Amino acid sequence: MKLFEYEAKKILADKGVKIPRGVLVAKGEDPVAKAKEAGLEPPVVVKAQVLVAGRGKAGGIKMAKTWEEVAKYAEELFNKPIKGIVPKLLLIEEAIPHEAELYAAIVIDRSARKPVILASQYGGMDIEEISKEKPESIIRQHVDPFVGLKGYQARLIGKRIGLKGKALASFSKFLTALYEAFTEYDAELAESNPLALVGEEVIPLDARMIVDDNALYRHPELAKERFEESGEYTEWEIKARKIGLAFVELDGDVGIIGNGAGLTMTTMDLVYEYGGKPANFLDIGGGASAELVKTAVSFLMEYPKAKKVFINIFGGITRGDEVARGIVKALQELGQLPKPIVIRLAGTKAEEGRKILEEAGIEAYTDPIEAVKRVIEL
C-alpha cells in the first residue's frame, strides 16, 4: 500500500528528520487562511496529495509566489484530476531554496535477500532515468536485516555521493531515520526524491513509502485501504477487490479466469499467442469454493470489456467439481448466458466437473489449445 507524501513525511519527522514546514488543506477549507495560520509565507509549494506516479509532471505540484496564487492553484488542483484522481488533500509547504537535489531510497533486493540502499547525487529525476543517464552515480549498499544499517555505512554512502562535513553527518542521520521507517513500517520502498541539500543540511522535499500489504495487520494506524484514492486501480479493479477477487484490468476483449497466478498469466499469454487479446487477469487461487467461482464468473459477465470468457482450470488443490458447480450456479442465477463462455477443465475431479457442466448443457474442454482456439474464433 502506498502512503501519501504527507504520511511518509510525518513518519520521517517523528524519527527526527527535519521536513519542510507545511500544512494540510482539505477541500472546502481556506488554503490561504490555513497557510497563514501555520506561519507560512509565499513563496510556497502547493502539492496535490495523490498516489499516482509522476505527479509533478502531470501538473500536481505548483509553486505559488503570492497568496493570490496559493488560492488560485489550490482551487485548480482540487478540481483537476491528476491521472484520473482528484486529490482530497493538498499539502502547502514552504519553498526551500537548495543547492542540489539528491536521491535516496531503500528497497528489498530479492537476490541478495536483504534491504539495499540506493543513493545518487542526481536526484530530481526518477530512478529509471538516473539508471539510464547516470548509472555509475547510483551507490548500492546492502544491509544485514538483523544488524540494521550501521552508521559508518550511511557515512560511506554519503561520501560516495559527494557529501562531506556537516552535510555528510546530516545525510547519514537522514538515512538512518529512513532505514528505521523502512523496517518499522514493513516497507517495500522508502524513498526521498528529491532530497534537497540546503546549506549543510539535507531536507526531503518529497517522500514516498510503499508498505507490504501482507504486513498491514501490524500497522492498524495505516490499515484503511485506499483503493479509490490511490490511482493504482481502475473502477473495475476496485469493485473486484471489494468482493475479494484478484483481478487486473487489461485492454482486450477475452475475459480470463484461471487458478493460480502462473496459470492465469499463462492463460492470458495463450490467448495472445493464438491471436486474441485478454480483457483481464482473474486468479481464483488454490482450492477455490463453488461460491468464489460463482462470484468470479458473475463478475466477468458484468465486466463490460470482456465480450467472451475463458475459464482455464488445472485442478490440484482446486477441485474440478467445485469449479463446475460454481459456474452452473452463476449461470442459473443470471437466468441465461449473457456472454459466450469456454471452459477447460483438467486435473483433480475434472471428469466429475465435466459431467456437472454437461448436465447443465455446458461443454468443457480437456485440451487447453483446443479451448483457446475456440475462444478466439467465437
Place this chain on the structure above:
Amino acid sequence: MKLFEYEAKKILADKGVKIPRGVLVAKGEDPVAKAKEAGLEPPVVVKAQVLVAGRGKAGGIKMAKTWEEVAKYAEELFNKPIKGIVPKLLLIEEAIPHEAELYAAIVIDRSARKPVILASQYGGMDIEEISKEKPESIIRQHVDPFVGLKGYQARLIGKRIGLKGKALASFSKFLTALYEAFTEYDAELAESNPLALVGEEVIPLDARMIVDDNALYRHPELAKERFEESGEYTEWEIKARKIGLAFVELDGDVGIIGNGAGLTMTTMDLVYEYGGKPANFLDIGGGASAELVKTAVSFLMEYPKAKKVFINIFGGITRGDEVARGIVKALQELGQLPKPIVIRLAGTKAEEGRKILEEAGIEAYTDPIEAVKRVIEL
C-alpha cells in the same frame, strides 16, 4: 537506574500486558477519593513506591479490606520510612485473587554474552531463595540479541514451568512484551515477581526494571536520576554523585582514594589485610586532573566516617604531578590539615609529584605496604 514499580508496569501495559487496575496517589491527595475515582473497590493493595529491595517484607505493601483501611494504610505508609526511604507516591491497586505465583525475569548473562530468560513456577520468593530451595525449577533460555526472543522459545519456557492452553499463550505473550521492554529500555533486569496466574491469564502483580546507566542518554523520558528516592545511596553517596565522584560508603574509618576501580578496591583490601577498616571507596579514574583530585580530597576531609585518609596512586594515564598539585591545592584551601593523610605515589611522574608534595611539606611513600602500615598505625 532502578525504575519504580508503577513505571515498569506502565511500560508493560504499553506493550499490551494486562496489569492490575490501579491509581497513583501523592502525599496530600485523598487516597480514598482517588481510588474511588479510578473505579476501585476494596479489597485493594496499597503499595509504597520505593526502590529498596525487600519492600514487602519491610512493610511497604498493605492489603486494605475497607475504605477505612485504605485511608489508614496510606497515612501510615506516607509517614513510615521503608529501609530509610519515605515514599512520595503510593500505588493503590485492585487485589487480584490468583491460583499461583510464577517468576519471570530477563537479565544479561555475562558469560554467554546474551540475554537470558529465567522463569520458575515458584514465584513470590526472590530468585536467590528459589535458587536455594527449588533450583531445579528455574528454567533458563538464552536469546540471540540480533534475532530476539522467538515465540516458540517463550512457549517452551511456559510449558516447562507447567502452563498449558490459554495460560501458556498468555504467558508467552507476556514474556514477549517483557523482552521488548528489556531491549527497548536497555535494561539490565526486567522482572515480574510474582507473576500471578489468574484463571487462564497471567498478570504481573509486581514488576521491576533496572536500566543500564550508560544507556540513559537514549531514554530522556527516564533521565531524571533519583539518587535520593532510590534508597540505593546513602546521604554521602548522593553528595558525591552530585559532584561527579565515584564514591561508595563503607563502615570503617580509613578514607580511601585510588585511581582505577581495581586498584581502589585493592587499596581497601590492603587496609583490611593490615588490620584497618576502609571508610569508603573513591576512584578518581584514569587521567584525573588536579581539580578532580582536589575535589576528592576535600570531600573526604568533610566525610565524617573517614578519620584519616589514604591516597594510593599508581600513575599510568594518571600523572603523579597532577595528583600532587590537586592534593596541595585542597590542603591549601582548607588552610590546615583536618585529618591525617598518607600518600603513596608510583608510576608516571611520581618523582615530580613527590617533589611537589615535599615542597608543601607532605611526605609521600613509594612502597604501598609501608604506606598502608603507616595509615593503620596513625
Place this chain on the structure above:
Amino acid sequence: MAVLLDENARVIVQGITGREGSFHTKLMLEYGTKIVAGVTPGKGGMEVHGVPVYDTMKEAVEAHPEANTSIIFVPARFAPDAVYEAVDAGMKLVVVITEHIPVHETMKFVNYAKQKGTIIIGPNCPGIITPGVAKVGIMPGSTFTPGPVGIVSRSGTLTYEIGYALTKAGIGQSTVIGIGGDPIVGLTFTEAMEYFEKDPQTKALVLVGEIGGDMEERAAKMIEEGKFTKPVVAFIAGRTAPPGKRMGHAGAIIMMGTGTYQGKVEALRKAGVKVAETPFQIPSLVKEVL
C-alpha cells in the same frame, strides 16, 4: 537419486491440526511420504491420520530423532516463528507452504536459516516432490511420474500443468520443486540448479519463471558461465502482463523497469536455453534435448 528429497526424508508437519495441514498430511501419507510427527501448540497428545501430534518441535524431535524435514501449514502471522522453531530443531529442509507472510519476516528467517545450514523452500509455494518416492507439498501426486527431467518453478498450478504434459508425453521427472511466488524465497532458481547439476538422475531441467525480479536472468548467467551444464527448457509466464501490476503472486510485478518478460526471455535465449511460447510446447522441446 533425486534432489533435496529422497527416501530418507522423515517429515514433521507443522500446523498439522489445521484444515490444510490435516488434509495434506493425508495426501502426503497416501503418496508414501514418511511423516513421523505433527506439531500444533496446545494440541500435543492428539493424533492426525495416525500421526502423533506434539506441542513443540523440541518434543517432536526428541520423540522422533530421525526427523530431518518439516512442512509448514501455519497461518502467516505465526509461520515465521514456526520456521525458526524448525531450523533450531535441526531440520535440514523446511518447506513453507504459507502465503501472505510479510516480506521483512521472510527476509529475516531466510537469512537465519542460511546461517544455520537449513534449506528453506518457499514461502507461498506448492513444495517439493520426488515422483514415486516422496512428496512434501500440496501438488497432486498423480500428475508426476519418475524420470529424468527436473522441474523448478515459481508457479504452482502451472507446474502441475507442465508436469502433467510431460507425464502424458512419456517423460518422467526426477524432482519437482515449486520455489514459491513471493519476492523473497528460501531457494532460488540458481540454488536449486546447483542441486540438479549434481544429481545423476536429472538429464534435463525445465525452468518455469514468471515476470518480476531477476531470478531467471541469474539462471541464464549461471548457464552462460558454464556452472549449469545440463540442457534447459524454459517457460516464462506473464508475456501479456502490464508493468506495475501485481499478477496474483506478490513477486510477480514489473517494477522500476526490471523483471520484464522480454528481458528474461532474451537472457535465457542468449544462454542457449530453449524458451517455449506455451507450456504445451515443453514436452517436445524436452524431447529434443534429452
Place this chain on the structure above:
Amino acid sequence: MAVLLDENARVIVQGITGREGSFHTKLMLEYGTKIVAGVTPGKGGMEVHGVPVYDTMKEAVEAHPEANTSIIFVPARFAPDAVYEAVDAGMKLVVVITEHIPVHETMKFVNYAKQKGTIIIGPNCPGIITPGVAKVGIMPGSTFTPGPVGIVSRSGTLTYEIGYALTKAGIGQSTVIGIGGDPIVGLTFTEAMEYFEKDPQTKALVLVGEIGGDMEERAAKMIEEGKFTKPVVAFIAGRTAPPGKRMGHAGAIIMMGTGTYQGKVEALRKAGVKVAETPFQIPSLVKEVL
C-alpha cells in the same frame, strides 16, 4: 612469540584526532607500535604525529591493506559503530578503550565480531601490550618488560601495579591483556587463556580478577578440567566490597548472590591456583611456580 599481538601487528587508530586518541597514538608510536593509519570521520587528509588520517576504515584499509588491528578511542555513543566498521573492514583484532558503552550494544557487537572471526578486547579496558614488541593500549609502557609471564586482568591500574612489581622483581611478561571492567567483554579470561596455553613463551599466568560475574570461576573450571596446564597465580580485588554496590567498574558488582570474593577465591584455590592476599605477593608466588 607472544599472544594476539606480535611484530606483525599493523595498527589503525579509530578516533585518532581526539585528545585521548592523539595522545596515546604518540605513546604507542614511541613504544614501537606500527601504526599505519588513523580514522576520524570528517578529518580525512590530516596527519596526527605523522600518521595519515582517513574518513573511513574502508579508505584506510584500501590505502594500507597490511592493517590487521585497530584500537578505538571513539566516544561511547559512536564506539559500537566504530567496532562494526573495524570488523567489516577485516581487522583481526580490535581493542576498545572506550568506557560507558551501553551493555546491550556491547552484547551485540561482541556477538557480531565473533561470527565474523574478529577478536575484541574490551570495552572499558587498557588494551594489550607485548613488552618490547608492541603496545595497543594506554598502559604505561615502561612498567612492563619482556619475559615468561602472561597477565590477564579485569583491572587497568592494578595491572600496571602488578606488572611493575614483577618487573622490579626481575620477572618479565610475555603479553599483558587488560580485558576490561564491563559486565560484557569481547575477550574473557578463559578465551585469553586458550591463547596463553598455546604460546610457548608464556610459562606462567597471572590472573587479576575482581568481584562480579563468574569469569574467575570459569577460569578455575578450565584449569580443573586440564584445559589450561600452566601454573596460575591469581589476585582478586574487592574482598572488602559490599554486595549490591557497583565498585567503579560497571561489571564489579555482587548481584543476586553471585560474583563474591569468597566464591572466586575458593573456586581458584580448589583448582590449585595460588591466590595472593595482596598484589605485592604476586612476584614471590610467581617465582615459586616458574
